[in-house]
Amino acid sequence: MSTQRIQTTILIIGAGPTGLAAAISLVKQGVRDLLIVEETVRIAEASRAMTIHAATLEALDSIGCADALVELGIKGSGMQLSDRTAPFMGAEFASLASYTRFPYVLLIPQSSTEKVLEAQLNALNVEVLRAEKAVGLQLNDDGALDVALESGKVITAQYVIGADGARSAVSVILHMGHMKSTSTHLHFEIRQLAGVGFADPDGMPVDERLAQMILADVWFSYSHPNLPTDKVHATASGGRFFLTIPLPKSPESERVYRIGFNVPADAGPPPSNPHVSYLQHHLDEQGPLYLSSDATVNPNPIHISNVVWSARFRTHAAIADQFLVRMGSQAVSGRQTRGLVLLIGDAAHIHSPAGGLGMNLGIRDAVTLGPVLATHAASDHDSLPKNDQLLEDHVRTRKDRALSTIRLTKRIMSIANVLGSASLLGITYWLFRVVGSIPLVRRQVAWNLSGLGNR
Ligand SMILES: Cc1cc2nc3c(=O)[nH]c(=O)nc-3n(C[C@H](O)[C@H](O)[C@H](O)COP(=O)(O)OP(=O)(O)OC[C@H]3O[C@@H](n4cnc5c(N)ncnc54)[C@H](O)[C@@H]3O)c2cc1C
Incomplete structure (x- = not known):
C-alpha cells in the first residue's frame, strides 16, 4: 500500500x-x-x-x-494565600485597571x-x-x-x-x-x-514533596459562606497546600469547585482517579478548617458530596x-x-x-x-x-x-512553604502577615502574576 x-x-x-x-x-x-x-x-x-x-x-x-x-x-478579583485558619497575603487584580482592559484573572x-x-x-x-x-x-x-x-x-x-x-x-x-x-x-x-x-x-532535583498533585471538580454538601465565588484560595500548611477555585456556575445546578492539592512522596502514590474518601481525607488534613468534615475542628462540618472528575499529575x-x-x-x-x-x-x-x-x-x-x-x-x-x-x-x-x-x-512555592511551616508564635509568620496586608505588596503580587511585565 x-x-x-x-x-x-x-x-x-x-x-x-x-x-x-x-x-x-x-x-x-x-x-x-x-x-x-x-x-x-x-x-x-x-x-x-x-x-x-x-x-x-x-x-x-x-x-x-x-x-x-x-x-x-468568572472575572476573578484576587488570589488569596492563607494558613488553615486565616489569610496571609494575596493579589488584588483590580489594581491593574490603569494598565489593562482586563484587570482580573479569568477563571x-x-x-x-x-x-x-x-x-x-x-x-x-x-x-x-x-x-x-x-x-x-x-x-x-x-x-x-x-x-x-x-x-x-x-x-x-x-x-x-x-x-x-x-x-x-x-x-x-x-x-x-x-x-x-x-x-x-x-x-x-x-x-x-x-x-x-x-x-x-x-x-534543582525534583522536589518530591510537591511533585505529586491531585486535581478534582467537586460539589460540597452546603455552600459555606467562606467558599470563594470570584477568587482563588490557596491554603499552605506544614509543607502542604490546598487550592479551592470556583468554577463558572450554571443556573440549574449548585456551584462546582476545583480543588487541588499536593501529596508528598512519603504519603505514597495517589490513585489515578481519587474517589470521594481519598479527597475528603486530604481536605481534612491540609485544607482550610472551615471546609473540614471533622466536627472536632469545625463546628459546621462540611463534606464533599460528589466528584465530577478527579486525576493525579506530576509537576516539576x-x-x-x-x-x-x-x-x-x-x-x-x-x-x-x-x-x-x-x-x-x-x-x-x-x-x-x-x-x-x-x-x-x-x-x-x-x-x-x-x-x-x-x-x-x-x-x-x-x-x-x-x-x-x-x-x-x-x-x-x-x-x-x-x-x-x-x-x-x-x-511562590518557597514563600508558601515558609509560611506554611512557620510557627504561629514565630517572627516570620507575623512579619509575612504584616507585609502581606500592605496594599502596595498586594498590588505588586497582582502585577507579577498578571504577566504584564513579562509578556
Ligand atoms: C496540575 C496542573 C494544574 C495546572 N493549572 C494551571 C493553571 O491554573 N493555569 C495555567 O496557566 N496553567 C496550568 N497548568 C499548566 C497547563 O495545563 C499547561 O501549561 C497547558 O496545558 C500547556 O498547553 P500545551 O498546549 O502546551 O500542552 P497540552 O495542553 O499538553 O497540549 C498538547 C496537545 O498535544 C497533543 N499531542 C501530544 N503528543 C502528540 C503527538 N505525538 N501527535 C499529535 N498530538 C499530540 C496532546 O494530546 C494535547 O492535546 C497546570 C498543569 C497541571 C499539570
Whole structure:
C-alpha cells in the first residue's frame, strides 16, 4: 500500500491551548498553508489550567479570542494565600485597571478555553486533524521535514511547531538526536532518564514533596459562606497546600469547585482517579478548617458530596535547552528557509502550577510566534537574513520569559512553604502577615502574576 503524502508549509503538532493559539495567530497573519494534527479524538473534559491572566487575555484579544472567553469565565478579583485558619497575603487584580482592559484573572476551565479556541480556528476555515498522532520526524533529501503519523500518512513541512505538551515526542526526538523514530511510546520519562536537554534551569532535583498533585471538580454538601465565588484560595500548611477555585456556575445546578492539592512522596502514590474518601481525607488534613468534615475542628462540618472528575499529575520545573532547532542545511546567505522546528508551550517549558501561569506562558509563546514566523515563511533571498534574525531574537525572548516564569513559580512555592511551616508564635509568620496586608505588596503580587511585565 502506498504511503499518503501531504505537503504543507507549517505543521503544528498538538491542538492543546498553545497549538490552537499558534494556528489562529498564523492564520490571522495571512498564512493559509498550515496543518494542525492532534492525537486525541476530542477535547478532554478533565482539564488542568483554570486561570487566564491579564497579559494572556491581551494576547488572545489580539487574535480575536478574548471576548468569547471572558463571556464564559468568572472575572476573578484576587488570589488569596492563607494558613488553615486565616489569610496571609494575596493579589488584588483590580489594581491593574490603569494598565489593562482586563484587570482580573479569568477563571475558566482549560477545556472551555480549548473549545473556544478550536471554534475560532474552525471559523477561520481550519479544521484540526484529530486522531492523528505524530510518531516520527525526519529531514528529507530536499531539506524539508517529513513527519510520520501513526495512521501511516507522512506530512512534509518546511516548519514544524512542537506544541505537543510536557511529554513532547517532538522534543524527545530532537533532544535524543534521533532524526527518525517510529516509536509510539516516547515519553517524557525517557527524555528525563536520558538527560537530554530538558531539565530544571537551576539544576534543582525534583522536589518530591510537591511533585505529586491531585486535581478534582467537586460539589460540597452546603455552600459555606467562606467558599470563594470570584477568587482563588490557596491554603499552605506544614509543607502542604490546598487550592479551592470556583468554577463558572450554571443556573440549574449548585456551584462546582476545583480543588487541588499536593501529596508528598512519603504519603505514597495517589490513585489515578481519587474517589470521594481519598479527597475528603486530604481536605481534612491540609485544607482550610472551615471546609473540614471533622466536627472536632469545625463546628459546621462540611463534606464533599460528589466528584465530577478527579486525576493525579506530576509537576516539576524544566526547560528545553533549545526552542528553535535547525535540522536542515544552511540554505541562503548562511540562513535557513526550511527544516526548522520550534517548541512552544509545555513542550518547551514546564513548572509547578503555583500562580496558574503555565498555560498563560504557552499561549503567549504561540500568539507572539505568529507574526514572526509568518514573516519568516514569506522571506525572499534579500529579506531572509533580517527575518531570520527576528526569529532568533523572538526565540531568545521566549526563553527569557520562560525562565522568569519558572523562577516566579519557585519563589511562590518557597514563600508558601515558609509560611506554611512557620510557627504561629514565630517572627516570620507575623512579619509575612504584616507585609502581606500592605496594599502596595498586594498590588505588586497582582502585577507579577498578571504577566504584564513579562509578556
Ligand atoms: C496540575 C496542573 C494544574 C495546572 N493549572 C494551571 C493553571 O491554573 N493555569 C495555567 O496557566 N496553567 C496550568 N497548568 C499548566 C497547563 O495545563 C499547561 O501549561 C497547558 O496545558 C500547556 O498547553 P500545551 O498546549 O502546551 O500542552 P497540552 O495542553 O499538553 O497540549 C498538547 C496537545 O498535544 C497533543 N499531542 C501530544 N503528543 C502528540 C503527538 N505525538 N501527535 C499529535 N498530538 C499530540 C496532546 O494530546 C494535547 O492535546 C497546570 C498543569 C497541571 C499539570
